[in-house]
Amino acid sequence: MATTTATTLAASAGDGSSPTSRSTVTTIAAQAYHVLKINGYSNTLKAGCHYPLSSCPFSAGGHTWHVSYYPNGCRDSNKDCISIFLALEGIVTEDRRTCWQKLHSACSIDTGTRARGFENFIRRDELERSEYLNDDYFAVAAHVIILKKKPSVIVPPSNMHLQYGDFLVSKEGTDVKFLVGGEMFVAHRLVLAARSPVFKATKKGTIDAIQIDNMEARVFKALLGFIYTDIWPEIGHGKDNVAMAQQLLAAADRYGLQRLKFVYEDKLCNHIDTCSVSTMLVLVEKHHCCKLKEACSTFLSSMSPPIVEDPNSSIFGSELEKTVSSSENHGSQINRTDIRIQPWQNTEV
Structure with a gap:
């Protein structure tokens, strides 16, 4: 896959619809996990303030997304923090706009890129003391869930x-x-x-x-x-x-x-x-x-590739998980996007 920066980033994505229930509506239209791995964290700190490093693009709900990582914050006021944003690519049409409206107050907006995420995701000194940074490596995962229709009957998940x-x-x-x-x-x-x-x-x-x-x-x-x-x-x-x-x-x-x-x-x-x-x-x-x-x-x-893609779609929550939800009513339908971005510990093979 093509790389967008010279830093050692890695990302994975999966896109797929959830199986429909026995009711006549679909509750989850699309969802995707995207794991952004930062191999060589200390090198990314050489990037200037306001400068993002981006993951490879991935697809969800018929749209293209990417994760932006600001190692030195996205503005002067949070230069001691890491900023993480989920960006929706392409021209913002009406259906794209519904993915972003009425966001939870915990989410900040990058007006320059139309991205949504967290300016103060975690302080760098906290990350460097935490279990999430090992051997100059850490990862974050973004989980995007897009809901388009309101179910007439709530069907419990299969057991x-x-x-x-x-x-x-x-x-x-x-x-x-x-x-x-x-x-x-x-x-x-x-x-x-x-x-x-x-x-x-x-x-x-x-x-x-x-x-x-x-x-x-x-x-x-x-x-x-x-x-x-x-x-x-x-x-x-x-x-x-x-x-x-x-x-x-x-x-x-x-x-x-x-x-x-x-x-x-x-x-x-x-x-x-x-x-x-x-x-x-x-x-x-x-x-x-x-x-x-x-x-x-x-x-x-190549014994040390700069980019390693991880296709695994089984990501689990963590103590520092932060969640953003948005929804908008359109007649009998509800358009909703749930975003979860959290430090990720790879406990799988």
């Missing part, structure tokens, strides 16, 4: 994954056993068959348990959890955690769980270093991981 998870934990009605790494697991053949073509092809036999070799018990447990709930375990930093992610990718490919495979391929792309790159390349060849192969090639061609 089917919780019900299936309880079904697995209760062991009620289980009809198949697995012996993995010395531990016994029980499950339901129909659930496994519905989710995995490999399990579907497994015929019912007379043996007490199906033995699975070359897999750790914790990996199989996580695999079962994904099959029943569509939720994957969050993997943190560290050699053991990266190894767990590698094993989960291999297990997902082994049982035809493509979504889980793509999840961990994406995560592993962000954990390539001189110690792990050879193992990553073995995974690439065994499990046909095209994106991981590209990431390894990029790493090998």
